[in-house]
Amino acid sequence: MLTVRLPDGSSRAYDEPVSIAEIARSIGPGLAKAALAGRVDGELVDISHVVEADAAVAIVTDREADGLEVLRHSCAHIMAQAVQRLFPEAQVTIGPVIDDGFYYDFAYSRPFTPEDLAAIEQAMAEIVKEDLSVERQLLERDDAVQLFRDMGEHYKVEIIESIPSDEPLSFYRQGEFIDLCRGPHVPNTGKFKAFKLTSVAGAYWRGDSKREMLQRIYGTAWPNSKELRLHLRRLEEAEKRDHRKIGKQLRLFHFQEEAPGMVFWHPKGWTIYQVIQSYMKQAQDANGYLEINTPQLVDFSLWEKSGHAAKFSEEMFTVESDNRHYAIKPMNCPCHVQVFNQGLKSYRDLPMRLAEFGSCHRYEPSGSMHGLMRVRNFVQDDGHVFCTEEQIQSEVAHFMDFLFAVYRDFGFDEVLLRLSTRPEKRVGADELWDRAEDALRQALDATGREWELVPGEGAFYGPKIEYSLRDCMGRLQQCGTIQVDFFTAERLGAQYVAEDNSRRTPVMLHRAALGSFERFIGVLLEHYGGELPTWLAPVQAVVMNITDNQAKDCKKIEQTLKNKGFRGISDLRNEKIGLKIREHEMQKTPWLLVVGDREARSGTVSVRKRGGNDLGVMTIEECCERISADVARYGRGAPVALAGGKPNESEALTR
């Protein structure tokens, strides 16, 4: 006799051990059919799993995230089976689930082509139609190695051999295909209604760039074709919002061969850049930062002293001149220490918060560059806090308050926090790390927000917190960071005089809120699809005439806008109003002001807000007040078109 408790709080009693499938069947035939897996006391299992004692049991279907994962994982197996039917020499390796889909890596003599993908998809449909049952079995390690060796699956053999010998090895078989896998999997291959192979690319075996390159095929799977369609639509939407595309369309910046990975900012793009920078200047100033500026070119010896040369000399641009060896700075911190080092500092000077919009160059690997998101020349909203160990926690808390306020103004409410703790290779005593990690942990807890622990991912000189923004496409964009550094200040001889008159080395906190301006602007452009909130829009308002008669009136209004501090222009071209409206809508200008004879006579403007919202005729004063209110809102609560097609909340737009 055993009792299972179901998620709705009810219980069911069974006379003898029962499988998940049987439990589902006893609840209802619909659920039995939909069951993909089960959850027993929180652990995900196959539906063939037999429950032998009292437990909390849930039937997992594709209506929940876990079920979808099982579905996708099984879909990866179907793909592998299809590949081996078509290409018997292809060896299977690993095939995990990723966001929205899955991939599987194969070793094969040549790369797969798009035509191959189509054929593989066909073969997958065939396997689905065959409705093969998927069976789990356990094998002894030696038998498993023998089995896969006989099949010529050398990568699988390597995987099996790398699994600790005390762990049971489970395998899943469907038809002629068998794969080492932890599971769970769907009970049969007939469960798939909507899947698609999306792309193919190389990937290193075991993620190691020194090892051979495999062929990775990406795919996606969904409970039904409608959701698959929606997903593909989201991908299209993301492509439309690609900041490289928007940058071209809105004439914000360009790249060219002669300066790979470095941005040519055009007037409108540079306006956005400047607006953000002056916002940050003001925000940092209000938060006790002292802005400084340090050299671009610094003798290589400083980078040797700071320890960067040893680790990153390959990634630094260098210059020979005057019989001297310089590096173009890849980061600002050593220079900030030089500023700190001028004049004897007292504990009373701490915390000292130095900030710099410092232009840095890094020789990034060619394959890693990506529009504005990863460039070789960028400017960080960089800052270094020199403080005592006791001040770490309050300084981190201070920074986070600042950071969240900044993000809110840019229209990001959801921030993911991650704490990276000591890596294996590190400097500094363990007790120092204990205290620093504790300080970060406490600062994180004090925010009342959720955060994630990433063990072992800290920098060699100290633990760090990273802040990722959730953009409107649901993607995470890592922007901010704060890192504790026990190392650099000491290496570069920074000291302060403590209360007891002893000389001590300050702790350094490296921090940035936006990260790099380049990347952050890329994130903004994609988040807003180019429709920047008015405070960031390079052109906030365009005044346009209907005929030449109103040219003077337009000029006057343009001047009024400028006097009030708005970025306004007038468009007096001899073109029809429809064309001007169209062009400025396409340039995503938030405020369009039309002046015809009627408005000119009454000293008014006809106002249209971006997106085709006609606000009617109003006085110029009222119009300015509205723009003013719009600017003052920053990006807070700015309506953002969500992927999947939620309509804009135009009410908020027009207010």
Add this chain to the structure above:
RNA sequence: GCUCGCAUAGCUCAGGAGGUAGAGCACUUCAUUGGUAAUGAAGAGGUCUCCGGUUCGACUCCGGAUGUGAGCACCA
């Protein structure tokens, strides 16, 4: 850096047995002075990314370089 693509007018893209090219938009000129997402007409615009090779002849085929895209690796 690695694997596989791609590179044609300012932009988006066609094209061709290997015989030096075309569209739409943008641009220029002319006409048009108009009411909220494209007024009409005409014109100009190209070493087909660069360097080699094959060939009577290469934008087209082959090799390399550079840039770029997807993914991997990297990211102080």
